[in-house]
Amino acid sequence: MHCNDQHHHENKNxxxxxxxxxxxxxxxxxxxxxxxxxxxxxxQSDFLxxxxxxxxxxPHFIPKAKRVIYLFQSxxxxxxxxxxxxxxxxxxxxxxxxxxxxxxxxxxxxxxxxNSFPMAGSLFKFNQHxxxxxxxxxxxxxxxxxxxxxCFIKSMYTNAIxxxxxxxxxxxxxxxxxxxxxxxxxxxxxxxxxxxxxxxxVLVTKGKNGQPIYxxxxxxxxxPSQHQGVQFRSGKDAVLYLDxxxxxxxxxxxxxxxxxxxxxxxxxADIGDPEILTKISNYEMAYRMQTSVPEVxxxxxxxxxxxxxxxxxxxxxxxxxxxxxxxxxxAEKDVKFxxxxxxxxxxxxxxxxxxxxQANETDQASAALIQDLKQRGLLEDTLVIWGGEFGRTNYxxxxxxxxxxxxxxxPRCFTVFMAGAGVKKGITIGATDDxxxxxxxxxxxxxxxxxxxxxxxxxxxxKLTFKFQGRRYRLTDVHGNVVNEVLA
Amino acid sequence: xxIEFLDFLGSLHPLIVHLPIGIILLTIAIDVxxxxxxxxxxxxxxxGWFFSFFSGLLAALFGWFLGDNGYYFESQINIHRWSGIAFxxxxxxxxxxxxxxxxxxxxxxxxxxxxxxxxxMVTGHFGGEMTHGQNYLFExxxxxxxxxxxxxxxxxxxxxxxxxxxxxxxxxxxxxxKCIACHNQNRAYGGLNMSALESMVKGGNSGAxxxxxxxxxxxxxxxxxxxxxxxxxxxPSGVPLSYDQIVTLExxxxxxxxxxxxxxxxxNDPKIQRLMELQYGLDLREKTYLETLALASPTPEELKxxxxxxxxxxxxxxxxxxLDLKFTKKEIETNDLLKIQSIKKNITWLNLTDCMLNDxxxxxxxxxxxxxxxxxxxxxxxxxxxxxxxxxxxxLTELNLYGTRVSNxxxxxxxxxESLKKLFLWNTxxxxxxxxxxxxxxxxIEVIAGF
Numbered sequence: 009m010h011c012n013d014q015h016h017h018e019n020k021n022x023x024x025x026x027x028x029x030x031x032x033x034x035x036x037x038x039x040x041x042x043x044x045x046x047x048x049x050x051x052q053s054d055f056l057x058x059x060x061x062x063x064x065x066x067p068h069f070i071p072k073a074k075r076v077i078y079l080f081q082s083x084x085x086x087x088x089x090x091x092x093x094x095x096x097x098x099x100x101x102x103x104x105x106x107x108x109x110x111x112x113x114x115x116x117x118x119x120x121x122x123n124s125f126p127m128a129g130s131l132f133k134f135n136q137h138x139x140x141x142x143x144x145x146x147x148x149x150x151x152x153x154x155x156x157x158x159c160f161i162k163s164m165y166t167n168a169i170x171x172x173x174x175x176x177x178x179x180x181x182x183x184x185x186x187x188x189x190x191x192x193x194x195x196x197x198x199x200x201x202x203x204x205x206x207x208x209x210v211l212v213t214k215g216k217n218g219q220p221i222y223x224x225x226x227x228x229x230x231x232p233s234q235h236q237g238v239q240f241r242s243g244k245d246a247v248l249y250l251d252x253x254x255x256x257x258x259x260x261x262x263x264x265x266x267x268x269x270x271x272x273x274x275x276x277a278d279i280g281d282p283e284i285l286t287k288i289s290n291y292e293m294a295y296r297m298q299t300s301v302p303e304v305x306x307x308x309x310x311x312x313x314x315x316x317x318x319x320x321x322x323x324x325x326x327x328x329x330x331x332x333x334x335x336x337x338x339a340e341k342d343v344k345f346x347x348x349x350x351x352x353x354x355x356x357x358x359x360x361x362x363x364x365x366q367a368n369e370t371d372q373a374s375a376a377l378i379q380d381l382k383q384r385g386l387l388e389d390t391l392v393i394w395g396g397e398f399g400r401t402n403y404x405x406x407x408x409x410x411x412x413x414x415x416x417x418x419p420r421c422f423t424v425f426m427a428g429a430g431v432k433k434g435i436t437i438g439a440t441d442d443x444x445x446x447x448x449x450x451x452x453x454x455x456x457x458x459x460x461x462x463x464x465x466x467x468x469x470x471k472l473t474f475k476f477q478g479r480r481y482r483l484t485d486v487h488g489n490v491v492n493e494v495l496a
Numbered sequence: 497x498x499i500e501f502l503d504f505l506g507s508l509h510p511l512i513v514h515l516p517i518g519i520i521l522l523t524i525a526i527d528v529x530x531x532x533x534x535x536x537x538x539x540x541x542x543x544g545w546f547f548s549f550f551s552g553l554l555a556a557l558f559g560w561f562l563g564d565n566g567y568y569f570e571s572q573i574n575i576h577r578w579s580g581i582a583f584x585x586x587x588x589x590x591x592x593x594x595x596x597x598x599x600x601x602x603x604x605x606x607x608x609x610x611x612x613x614x615x616x617m618v619t620g621h622f623g624g625e626m627t628h629g630q631n632y633l634f635e636x637x638x639x640x641x642x643x644x645x646x647x648x649x650x651x652x653x654x655x656x657x658x659x660x661x662x663x664x665x666x667x668x669x670x671x672x673x674k675c676i677a678c679h680n681q682n683r684a685y686g687g688l689n690m691s692a693l694e695s696m697v698k699g700g701n702s703g704a705x706x707x708x709x710x711x712x713x714x715x716x717x718x719x720x721x722x723x724x725x726x727x728x729x730x731x732p733s734g735v736p737l738s739y740d741q742i743v744t745l746e747x748x749x750x751x752x753x754x755x756x757x758x759x760x761x762x763x764n765d766p767k768i769q770r771l772m773e774l775q776y777g778l779d780l781r782e783k784t785y786l787e788t789l790a791l792a793s794p795t796p797e798e799l800k801x802x803x804x805x806x807x808x809x810x811x812x813x814x815x816x817x818x819l820d821l822k823f824t825k826k827e828i829e830t831n832d833l834l835k836i837q838s839i840k841k842n843i844t845w846l847n848l849t850d851c852m853l854n855d856x857x858x859x860x861x862x863x864x865x866x867x868x869x870x871x872x873x874x875x876x877x878x879x880x881x882x883x884x885x886x887x888x889x890x891x892l893t894e895l896n897l898y899g900t901r902v903s904n905x906x907x908x909x910x911x912x913x914e915s916l917k918k919l920f921l922w923n924t925x926x927x928x929x930x931x932x933x934x935x936x937x938x939x940x941i942e943v944i945a946g947f
Binding site: 199200383385 | 784805808818822824849873896
């Protein structure tokens with residue numbers, strides 16, 4: 009390599025004396041730094057191993073779950089109309105939220121200017137279901153039938169008050185973009201269970217409006233890029249640009265990739281950029297996916313009773329129900345992290361109508377997925393999660409009418425439910441106050457939730473790290489405690 | 497009578513001990529800071545040494561009585577006692593030398609002063625440790641991490657939760673720290689000797705120490721749980737028992753105060769279990785078979801046969817001894833099953849789904865003794881005959897048979913497998929009625945056969 013002289017112009021008038029005077033102290037400090045470094049203090053190898061997760065033996069303990077299906081409900085479903093039954097709000101329908109409950113904390117710009125914060129009890133009927141007696145609204149009749157399989161966390165809370173930072177937070181552990189997504193961390197930590205499919209697959213419900221979903225949510229951040237999520241689309245090309253161009257046979261493509269790999273290996277030997285290896289593995293994965301993806305996307309041999317279980321929508325590719333069915337197929341193929349996104353839960357106004365439509369689209373298929381996994385024995389080692397990025401307010405955004413209201417963003421409490429591997433069945437963890445505004449019992453932060461998820465997969469969330477920009481990062485960064493009450 | 501009086505004098509030790517400290521410091525200060533000392537100043541200094549000696553003698557004497565009453569361990573007192581006596585002796589010698597007008601050189605005088613102050617500091621420090629606790633000196637410094645005082649359970653003991661006993665590991669160490677100094681076979685105050693369980697149960701002059709199963713009627717429990725200003729509250733001095741220690745004691749007596757009561761009994765009581773987890777750092781959750789199994793990691797030689805594309809496997813634990821292995825091809829052959837024989841002890845999860853597995857193949861799994869989870873679903877060639885081979889898998893907890901051709905008769909075989917906890921029978925030839933009967937017979941086996 010040639011040095012460009014222009015880059016060195018500043019050094020032209022640097023005398024030996026300058027050099028010695030200006031660097032002697034610095035060199036001293038450098039050597040002092042190495043003398044008192046914790047690496048030497050703690051005994052080199054152990055300390056380094058603790059920090060370097062590539063040398064850690066994963067999993068850190070015997071896992072309960074081998075894979076995760078995350079049914080992400082983007083836009084934040086209203087916990088008050090689905091799971092978190094608050095008769096007090098109906099009793100006090102239209103009255104102001106008491107000052108003592110509201111507190112001093114921020115509201116979004118969308119409702120902070122309101123003169124009044126009238127409490128809006130849910131228009132939907134709640135009932136207790138199953139032996140566990142879990143409360144569910146009439147919006148989710150199918151899920152209500154399987155509550156004894158579920159573990160509700162009603163005391164989730166997050167930091168962010170708006171969609172983008174909140175989704176980024178729950179997916180990557182940080183409100184700021186740029187960190188790896190949960191699925192990427194798992195791929196990086198645990199590797200693959202099926203060499204023909206990516207470890208991290210993303211399915212987005214087609215044709216939905218609402219808050220945008222974008223690929224950095226399943227991005228690998230600073231992890232090597234083979235750990236990024238791969239979106240499988242509905243329709244002809246599940247993965248874009250996977251098929252060979254017309255006239256190129258599989259044999260030619262294989263030859264081409266082999267030659268390319270040779271060139272890339274030379275390049276890697278020369279400059280040692282790890283992303284070159286990533287590139288090679290991505291090409292190879294794409295080649296294997298040419299046969300494995302069409303196979304897994306093909307639902308033609310599913311019997312009718314399976315379509316009946318998931319609902320009529322499941323025959324229509326790209327719907328939430330069809331994606332749930334696909335998620336099961338991917339789970340059968342041992343894909344490690346299957347992330348579904350369903351948009352459209354952001355009901356600032358006209359909530360009763362909107363949430364009815366949303367529930368209709370997701371309820372049956374979500375319940376069906378859990379049942380289907382169970383009868384196949386997959387629920388033993390698959391963790392299913394259902395939930396959004398934050399909750400919704402107990403007061404109405406905009407005008408409260410007897411039959412119509414809207415709800416604003418509410419990060420202070422929301423509900424998610426989980427089912428499957430290593431999770432207690434038929435229980436509810438945490439509780440909100442009678443107004444459904446603040447958490448009354450066992451708060452669970454996003455980072456606690458993430459730590460628990462990793463724990464179920466056999467990972468100590470404090471030990472899976474990646475060094476980037478001079479420090480070691482984790483999914484939960486410096487936060488997070490495993491929610492032991494969840495563990496079976 | 498005499499003993500009680502000596503105890504009273506002993507309790508005056510902390511009061512009187514500060515007299516010599518003050519006097520000697522003032523004396524030395526005069527000596528050091530006054531220039532041009534005339535005769536009367538010299539006499540004041542001599543007098544100072546005398547009063548230091550005299551008040552020090554009283555303090556040492558009272559201290560001796562205090563140390564003798566049994567509240568303190570000899571190892572704690574030792575340095576304090578002897579450095580204190582050395583201090584008194586030194587004061588006496590210096591006073592005597594000054595009294596007979598022995599000429600002090602300047603340097604000798606200086607080193608005498610220095611030695612005295614050092615002795616004073618050593619004595620004071622170790623005295624302070626006894627009254628204020630071992631870390632009194634630095635514990636309130638900012639940036640010093642405060643230690644939570646746990647009953648010292650070694651790391652080794654903590655990991656062996658199953659072999660811990662309540663009395664030996666949790667109760668006795670507390671008694672030893674708080675009670676046994678005064679209640680032992682040599683010095684049984686109130687006639688009570690707590691150094692052995694039997695004599696503690698028997699009790700002392702006031703009656704039985706422990707009433708089995710009745711903590712609130714047991715004197716031992718009552719004395720430590722009285723209000724602190726109650727005249728019979730125990731221990732009479734020092735740090736009282738903590739809430740957790742008292743609750744542990746109560747729980748132990750409540751459950752019969754047996755010597756052999758295992759700590760794992762706490763699993764029956766969520767409150768106690770939580771306390772054990774928080775206070776003693778114990779993990780009391782029920783351990784699975786795998787968690788108790790120590791197994792060597794397979795050698796690279798043993799792993800060689802499974803390096804091919806037909807297997808995907810990974811280790812399940814950081815010790816790298818348990819294997820989760822999956823067969824990936826569409827058709828399995830006998831040869832494939834021969835390949836995994838070298839690591840059969842290590843395979844704990846085995847997945848042979850949808851690979852044309854037949855009954856004959858299953859006989860190769862007959863001695864996979866550590867197999868806990870076996871997935872052989874979607875293999876239509878598997879029938880009742882194959883179940884006989886599985887019968888010997890004595891640690892199998894989970895068996896997935898959905899999509900196989902097992903029928904009602906298979907349940908007879910499966911019902912005899914004692915370790916079995918979960919059985920997946922969806923889409924088999926087993927009838928709903930047979931499943932219902934099986935569930936009634938084996939309530940501890942969860943059978944999942946579709947919805």
